Amino acid sequence: MARKAVATKAKAQSNVPEFSREQETEAYREMLLIRRFEEKAGQMYGMGLIGGFCHLYIGQEAVVTGVTMASKKGVDAQITGYRDHGHMLVMGLDPKGVMAELTGREAGLSRGKGGSMHMFSNEHRFYGGNGIVGAQVSLGTGLAFAAKYRGDGSVSLAYFGDGAANQGQVYESFNMAKLWSLPVVFIIENNKYAMGTSIERAAATTDLSTRGASFNIPGEQVDGMDVRLVHDAAERAIEHARSGKGPYILEMLTYRYRGHSMSDPAKYRTKDEVTKYRQERDPIEQVKVRLLEAGYETEESLKKIEADIRAIVTEAADFATTAPEPDAAELWTDITVSA
Amino acid sequence: MPNILMPALSPTMEEGKLAKWLVKVGDTVKSGDVLAEIETDKATMEVESVDEGVVKALLIAEGTDNVKVNTPIALILGEGETAEAAPAPAAAPAAEAAPSMIEAEAPAPAPTVAAAPAAPKFEAQGDPDLPAGVEMVEMTVRQALNEAMAEELRRDKDVFIIGEEVAEYQGAYKITQNLLQEFGPERIIDTPITEHGFAGLAVGAAFAGLRPIVEFMTWNFAMQAIDQIINSAAKQLYMSGGQVKAPIVFRGPNGVASRVGAQHSQDYSAWYSHVPGLTVIAPYSAADAKGLLKAAIRSPNPVVFLENEILYGSTGLVPKVDDFVLPIGKARIARSGKDVTIVSFSMGMRYATQATEKLVAAGLDVELIDLRTLRPLDIDTVIASVKKTGRLVTVEEGWPQGGIGADISARVMEQAFDYLDAPILRVTGKDVPMPYAANLEKLALPNVDEVIAAVNAVTYRS
Ligand SMILES: Cc1ncc(C[n+]2csc(CCOP(=O)(O)OP(=O)(O)O)c2C)c(N)n1
Ligand SMILES: [Mg+2]
Numbered sequence: 101m102a103r104k105a106v107a108t109k110a111k112a113q114s115n116v117p118e119f120s121r122e123q124e125t126e127a128y129r130e131m132l133l134i135r136r137f138e139e140k141a142g143q144m145y146g147m148g149l150i151g152g153f154c155h156l157y158i159g160q161e162a163v164v165t166g167v168t169m170a171s172k173k174g175v176d177a178q179i180t181g182y183r184d185h186g187h188m189l190v191m192g193l194d195p196k197g198v199m200a201e202l203t204g205r206e207a208g209l210s211r212g213k214g215g216s217m218h219m220f221s222n223e224h225r226f227y228g229g230n231g232i233v234g235a236q237v238s239l240g241t242g243l244a245f246a247a248k249y250r251g252d253g254s255v256s257l258a259y260f261g262d263g264a265a266n267q268g269q270v271y272e273s274f275n276m277a278k279l280w281s282l283p284v285v286f287i288i289e290n291n292k293y294a295m296g297t298s299i300e301r302a303a304a305t306t307d308l309s310t311r312g313a314s315f316n317i318p319g320e321q322v323d324g325m326d327v328r329l330v331h332d333a334a335e336r337a338i339e340h341a342r343s344g345k346g347p348y349i350l351e352m353l354t355y356r357y358r359g360h361s362m363s364d365p366a367k368y369r370t371k372d373e374v375t376k377y378r379q380e381r382d383p384i385e386q387v388k389v390r391l392l393e394a395g396y397e398t399e400e401s402l403k404k405i406e407a408d409i410r411a412i413v414t415e416a417a418d419f420a421t422t423a424p425e426p427d428a429a430e431l432w433t434d435i436t437v438s439a
Numbered sequence: 440m441p442n443i444l445m446p447a448l449s450p451t452m453e454e455g456k457l458a459k460w461l462v463k464v465g466d467t468v469k470s471g472d473v474l475a476e477i478e479t480d481k482a483t484m485e486v487e488s489v490d491e492g493v494v495k496a497l498l499i500a501e502g503t504d505n506v507k508v509n510t511p512i513a514l515i516l517g518e519g520e521t522a523e524a525a526p527a528p529a530a531a532p533a534a535e536a537a538p539s540m541i542e543a544e545a546p547a548p549a550p551t552v553a554a555a556p557a558a559p560k561f562e563a564q565g566d567p568d569l570p571a572g573v574e575m576v577e578m579t580v581r582q583a584l585n586e587a588m589a590e591e592l593r594r595d596k597d598v599f600i601i602g603e604e605v606a607e608y609q610g611a612y613k614i615t616q617n618l619l620q621e622f623g624p625e626r627i628i629d630t631p632i633t634e635h636g637f638a639g640l641a642v643g644a645a646f647a648g649l650r651p652i653v654e655f656m657t658w659n660f661a662m663q664a665i666d667q668i669i670n671s672a673a674k675q676l677y678m679s680g681g682q683v684k685a686p687i688v689f690r691g692p693n694g695v696a697s698r699v700g701a702q703h704s705q706d707y708s709a710w711y712s713h714v715p716g717l718t719v720i721a722p723y724s725a726a727d728a729k730g731l732l733k734a735a736i737r738s739p740n741p742v743v744f745l746e747n748e749i750l751y752g753s754t755g756l757v758p759k760v761d762d763f764v765l766p767i768g769k770a771r772i773a774r775s776g777k778d779v780t781i782v783s784f785s786m787g788m789r790y791a792t793q794a795t796e797k798l799v800a801a802g803l804d805v806e807l808i809d810l811r812t813l814r815p816l817d818i819d820t821v822i823a824s825v826k827k828t829g830r831l832v833t834v835e836e837g838w839p840q841g842g843i844g845a846d847i848s849a850r851v852m853e854q855a856f857d858y859l860d861a862p863i864l865r866v867t868g869k870d871v872p873m874p875y876a877a878n879l880e881k882l883a884l885p886n887v888d889e890v891i892a893a894v895n896a897v898t899y900r901s
Contacts, residue, residue, distance in 0.1 A: 151698030152698030232663070233660075297629060301607075426876050428879070430874075
């Protein structure tokens with residue numbers, strides 16, 4: 101087999117794979133959309149327009165953006181936990197539909213019945229939006245099973261957190277995925293914390309890329325704040341899975357700037373740590389600097405992009421605020437499929 | 440036993456095919472020799488000899504289908520043995536008369552199995568008498584639970600707490616606040632997110648004599664661990680013939696929370712109350728929360744302790760006595776009355792209490808019962824009340840089918856049918872997964888108006 105030293109980490113690339121002008125701009129737009137959308141959602145939560153749990157993706161934008169750019173949109177399936185808004189936006193789901201779901205309206209992606217943690221799209225092959233930590237790993241492995249069963253050439257991209265990586269069903273899934281050579285890429289979004297528990301306090305071994313070692317699943321640790329490195333690793337992993345070689349693990353080293361959910365005392369980490377990531381590693385700033393340095397964009401043209409994105413987000417927010425709630429009769433629909 | 444009988448490959452096998460003989464008449468066989476192969480639609484098996492001797496006869500021909508289990512298939516005689524009589528070949532099954540469904544004149548069939556003896560009755564004790572003039576302290580349910588655990592941790596070194604975010608974070612809902620500071624990390628233990636694993640670990644520790652308190656961040660996540668709760672904890676005493684105890688408390692917020700959607704908002708009361716071997720407690724008031732959690736921690740049995748996130752902040756008066764322990768299995772009559780009985784527990788009590796206030800103001804003498812414990816269920820208190828009022832309404836947040844109200848209705852039918860003046864009505868959560876939208880969520884929950892409407896219906900008032 102190609103990567104004999106599976107247990108060991110595949111070597112991180114020493115030269116950073118460069119993006120083309122189009123790729124840089126695309127990555128910038130996608131990540132900025134997530135950032136501005138999430139900021140707005142946070143604001144609307146504070147205004148009482150969004151209820152329950154609301155887990156923001158701010159800081160982790162490069163992960164889903166780089167992976168999705170390396171995937172076949174509309175063909176490859178994606179599935180994640182409850183921190184799911186960014187995944188949907190990059191996959192091309194309508195920001196108005198996402199925001200209207202957050203406010204619990206009829207026009208929401210789940211017609212107001214799911215909320216922040218439960219949105220889906222058959223058309224875009226997004227399977228949620230799952231509230232139970234770890235469940236998406238088995239489900240994502242099942243999406244890969246279906247891909248292989250049908251021979252449709254699709255790959256399943258299953259995202260989960262560093263905390264979720266300790267659930268038993270993750271390892272049950274790893275075993276089956278390798279045993280049956282299923283086309284799945286396990287993407288661990290290691291943002292260092294599971295709620296208030298740092299990875300060091302929860303995991304006996306903290307290099308999560310080697311968690312597939314005893315199943316012979318290759319794994320890589322990736323700088324998840326650099327969208328180019330994410331994209332490059334994802335291309336490799338997706339190609340591996342698509343070509344029939346079975347599962348692949350990508351541990352994305354990333355960081356969430358905001359609290360776990362909206363109410364979070366954040367006593368488990370220092371302000372300095374957060375500030376350092378924001379100032380020195382921000383995924384969007386990195387692209388912005390390159391865009392300007394390479395002369396791909398000017399301050400002026402970037403302002404135009406910013407204005408476009410803000411318009412999309414404002415439109416989504418206005419829509420989600422004014423759209424009507426579901427009809428009361430909806431209480432009793434969608435429980436089972438009526439024959 | 441000279442006859443070799445057709446063996447069963449499984450407990451449910453009734454017949455099979457004698458596929459092949461591997462011996463013939465006159466062969467000498469010893470134990471372990473394969474005599475024949477038999478087949479069913481599911482499996483093939485070799486029949487071995489367990490005796491030594493000479494094959495005298497093969498009674499069933501090779502290739503015969505549908506040979507009934509325990510039919511003699513061969514005769515093997517040991518040294519000095521003689522066949523008393525040649526066994527008759529298995530007779531073909533006689534055609535049975537078609538059974539008639541209409542046997543009106545036939546006598547009742549005699550029972551073929553001995554009837555199980557009646558279950559022994561659980562006798563709950565009453566609440567302890569409080570000393571005259573005892574001081575009552577106002578506190579939240581959260582504080583009451585926290586005090587109960589702190590007191591029991593002080594009292595018994597074998598008690599420890601394990602769960603997600605219980606220590607450094609001080610509890611996701613702050614129920615374990617300050618316990619890490621007082622009792623240290625050996626007794627207040629943060630876990631990885633691995634419910635099935637740490638629940639199993641805690642049950643194992645209980646087998647070995649410790650008294651774990653397992654906090655589930657919410658009961659929704661205990662579904663990852665339900666196998667260990669039921670298959671390991673609940674059944675252990677019975678399976679071990681009374682040898683191995685599992686003194687453990689599983690606790691955390693249960694029921695509907697606000698706007699968190701279908702996977703994070705549901706009531707497990709009926710689920711766990713279904714299981715023999717478990718004790719299930721679901722308190723409403725701060726005093727009950729404290730007294731029953733202390734009882735749960737001291738219980739030698741596995742206890743499922745169902746709290747409610749929305750009730751954590753509600754306050755009540757808790758008696759200030761040294762050791763306030765309440766009896767498990769005893770309902771509390773929150774208000775006595777003679778016109779109608781309302782039975783509820785946990786969050787349902789909030790709707791039931793508000794409805795009672797309005798109904799009493801309207802001139803109806805309501806008796807309100809807080810079950811407090813769901814297993815063992817204090818049905819005696821309910822029955823006594825129904826005998827007095829003749830009318831019953833149950834209130835719960837859970838789904839209607841197979842719910843606590845359904846069970847109470849059945850038992851009241853069995854034990855007090857003649858006392859009922861109206862059908863029992865259940866007020867429950869709607870039979871749907873919990874929706875997120877604010878308006879739909881409201882509709883999915885039971886409410887005060889529904890309780891009042893049900894009471895009006897059973898009392899024939901409009
Ligand atoms: C089975 C289960 N246990 C506990 C929870 C509560 N919970 C929600 S998110 C979370 C932390 C998960 O952390 P991680 O996997 O690192 O993902 P992150 O939030 O950092 O994206 C916990 C404990 C849950 N939803 N499901
Ligand atoms: Mg995390």
